[in-house]
Amino acid sequence: MLGRKLQTHAVTYACSNPASLAVLKNLAEAVRGCYHCYSSKGENFDSSDVHLLLQESQKAKNLLKSIKQTFQRRIEFANAAPSNFLLKPPKHEEPLVIQTPCVLAKTSTDWLKTNGLKAKKLNLYQVLAPNAFSPVEGFVPILKKRVSSTLHEKAMMQFEWYDGTVKNIHVDLPVLYNYQKLLAKMVRIYEKRIDWLSVASRRIWGSVCERRVVILVDISVTNSMYIIHIQHCLRLLLEEQMSNKDYFNIIANMLRDWSRNFMSALRRAVEVDFKDKDKHESQGLYLLTTGIPDQEAHTVSAYVAEVCRGFDLQLHVCLFSVMEDVDSSGIIPARYANPAETAIAFKKIVQAANGRFHWFGEAGIFESDDITIIVSEMEKANNYSQKCAFLVESLKQRSVTQSVRPFIPEGDSNMLMKKEKRRPQKLPSPKPTALSLARMV
Numbered sequence: 001m002l003g004r005k006l007q008t009h010a011v012t013y014a015c016s017n018p019a020s021l022a023v024l025k026n027l028a029e030a031v032r033g034c035y036h037c038y039s040s041k042g043e044n045f046d047s048s049d050v051h052l053l054l055q056e057s058q059k060a061k062n063l064l065k066s067i068k069q070t071f072q073r074r075i076e077f078a079n080a081a082p083s084n085f086l087l088k089p090p091k092h093e094e095p096l097v098i099q100t101p102c103v104l105a106k107t108s109t110d111w112l113k114t115n116g117l118k119a120k121k122l123n124l125y126q127v128l129a130p131n132a133f134s135p136v137e138g139f140v141p142i143l144k145k146r147v148s149s150t151l152h153e154k155a156m157m158q159f160e161w162y163d164g165t166v167k168n169i170h171v172d173l174p175v176l177y178n179y180q181k182l183l184a185k186m187v188r189i190y191e192k193r194i195d196w197l198s199v200a201s202r203r204i205w206g207s208v209c210e211r212r213v214v215i216l217v218d219i220s221v222t223n224s225m226y227i228i229h230i231q232h233c234l235r236l237l238l239e240e241q242m243s244n245k246d247y248f249n250i251i252a253n254m255l256r257d258w259s260r261n262f263m264s265a266l267r268r269a270v271e272v273d274f275k276d277k278d279k280h281e282s283q284g285l286y287l288l289t290t291g292i293p294d295q296e297a298h299t300v301s302a303y304v305a306e307v308c309r310g311f312d313l314q315l316h317v318c319l320f321s322v323m324e325d326v327d328s329s330g331i332i333p334a335r336y337a338n339p340a341e342t343a344i345a346f347k348k349i350v351q352a353a354n355g356r357f358h359w360f361g362e363a364g365i366f367e368s369d370d371i372t373i374i375v376s377e378m379e380k381a382n383n384y385s386q387k388c389a390f391l392v393e394s395l396k397q398r399s400v401t402q403s404v405r406p407f408i409p410e411g412d413s414n415m416l417m418k419k420e421k422r423r424p425q426k427l428p429s430p431k432p433t434a435l436s437l438a439r440m441v
Contacts, residue, residue, distance in 0.1 A: 001031045014039040021046070089232035096235065098243050105209045105241065107356065108193070108370040115189065116377055117384070122186060124384040125162050127179050131170035132161070157394055171395045176388045183381045190378045197371055198364070201236035205318050206358040206370050208241045210284030213248040214273045216265050218289035221257060226290065226322060233288060233320075249273050260335075262293035263300060266315075270307050281312040285355075288318045292337040297345040301352035308353045315353035317346040321361035343367065 001008065010028040015021055021037060028035035028048065037046040117123050125132075159169040197207065215237070217230060234250065242248055251273075253265035269285055270277075277283055293300060304315050321339050337345065343359055343366075350357045356369040365371065 007031070007033050009033040010035045012037045014041075089229065089235075092228065092232060092235070096239050098238070099240050100243050101241065104244075105207045107207060107209055108197075108373045110209075111193070112373065112377060115186075115193075117183075117186065117381060120182075120186065122179070122182055122381075122384075124179075124387060127175070128159070128169055131172060131175075132159070132167040133170075134165070134167055157391055157398075159391065169391065171391055173392065173395075176392060180385050180388055183385050187378055187381050190374050190381075193374050194371055197368065197374075201233075201240040203365060204233045204320075204358075204360060205237055205241065205286060205288075206316065206356060206368060208237070208284065208286065209282070210314070211246045211282040212274075212280055213242070213245055213284050213286065214269045215248070215250045216262075216269060216285065216287040216289075217250060217252050218260055218262075218287070218291075219252050220260050222260070223290055226320075230288065230320075260289065260291060260293045261295075262287070262289070263295050263303065266300070266303070274313060277311045277313050283311070283313040285313065285315045285353075286318060287315070288320065290320045290322055292335055292342045292345055294335050297348045300349050304349060304353040313353075314355040315350060316355040317350050317357050319343060319346055319357070319359045321359065321366065 008028070008031045010024040010033065012021060012024055015037065025035045025037075025046070035046070035048045039045070113119060118126070121127075156168050156170050158166050161167050196202065215234070217234065219227060219230060223230065249269075251265055251269055253260070253262070266285075274283060274285075308314065319342065343357075347357045349355075350369075357367065358369070359365070359367040
């Protein structure tokens with residue numbers, strides 16, 4: 001058979017002689033063929049194809065056994081010494097201390113509707129608009145020619161407007177100085193807002209704003225080590241943000257294996273707790289989890305987009321990143337994703353449900369939609385301040401390098417030169433007239 005692409009297989013039927021069976025089996029193995037033995041009574045059944053499948057089946061059984069043993073050791077170790085990973089929260093065994101919020105909680109988007117730069121009339125273009133003029137060109141009958149507007153060199157600057165056009169800006173230094181002071185004051189207010197969002201229960205949940213709230217808590221086997229800390233998260237929420245709600249419920253998504261069947265808990269909340277969602281306003285669903293759900297992000301997104309469409313109902317995700325040294329050697333979930341991939345998946349889900357994404361860990365807040373929008377407003381204020389500084393600096397440079405020249409219509413310069421020859425004394429600068437002022441704007 002050497003050098004030939006010919007496969008030879010051995011098949012026996014109703015052969016009860018062990019020696020013959022052994023010879024044929026060895027022959028098939030020698031020529032790299034298949035061996036198959038069968039009989040109508042099912043005796044002495046043997047097959048090389050079936051043998052390969054049995055080998056793979058045994059490997060799978062051994063792997064499952066090893067995983068179960070690892071999992072059992074992990075659970076025993078976690079139950080024996082949970083404090084080795086995360087410190088036990090303070091006052092965990094004491095009664096709840098319910099607080100009544102002094103202000104109505106708002107998302108940062110709603111908060112900026114009354115505290116944003118535009119709401120406070122501190123948009124740069126709002127401030128500059130009274131002193132901004134579009135360049136114009138027109139025919140002046142007395143001069144019998146077309147004249148374009150020019151800049152008064154010591155008081156006006158050209159400035160790009162928000163729509164890309166260029167306007168002539170009268171630079172009022174006291175107004176710009178006061179405007180920058182107001183911008184700095186607003187930045188301090190925004191910093192306080194971020195500090196407020198970064199402490200207590202808001203560090204974990206963000207700002208829980210809705211009147212009707214359902215909390216979905218992931219307590220799957222994967223989170224068995226962190227149950228006490230998940231309880232502490234709920235404790236802070238109940239103490240600080242739930243006393244003024246019309247309705248709230250907590251659903252524990254508990255499974256016996258390593259999966260996170262988020263869709264099951266979500267359907268329970270929507271079909272039971274929010275079955276009358278069309279009759280109410282201000283309804284929120286908050287998910288506290290440590291990992292990616294079993295279902296693909298596009299599947300969950302399609303479902304939440306459908307159930308939230310047309311109703312005042314949003315889904316928010318609070319993602320808790322556990323310590324990497326614990327998670328990397330721990331239980332293997334049904335579906336794996338690293339922290340960055342998990343965050344991307346949940347951001348897609350909350351976008352479909354018009355919700356907010358909040359990602360935190362022991363080190364602090366990694367990402368928060370409520371904080372991001374405030375930071376964006378601070379960056380806008382900084383950008384406006386820089387443009388103000390540019391206007392002021394440009395005006396200073398111009399005043400240093402250029403002197404004030406009188407407005408001279410084109411074509412009249414020769415006449416002025418002749419007058420200067422006849423009158424050697426220095427001519428005073430002409431007073432601005434209605435015509436000259438009209439040309440400057």
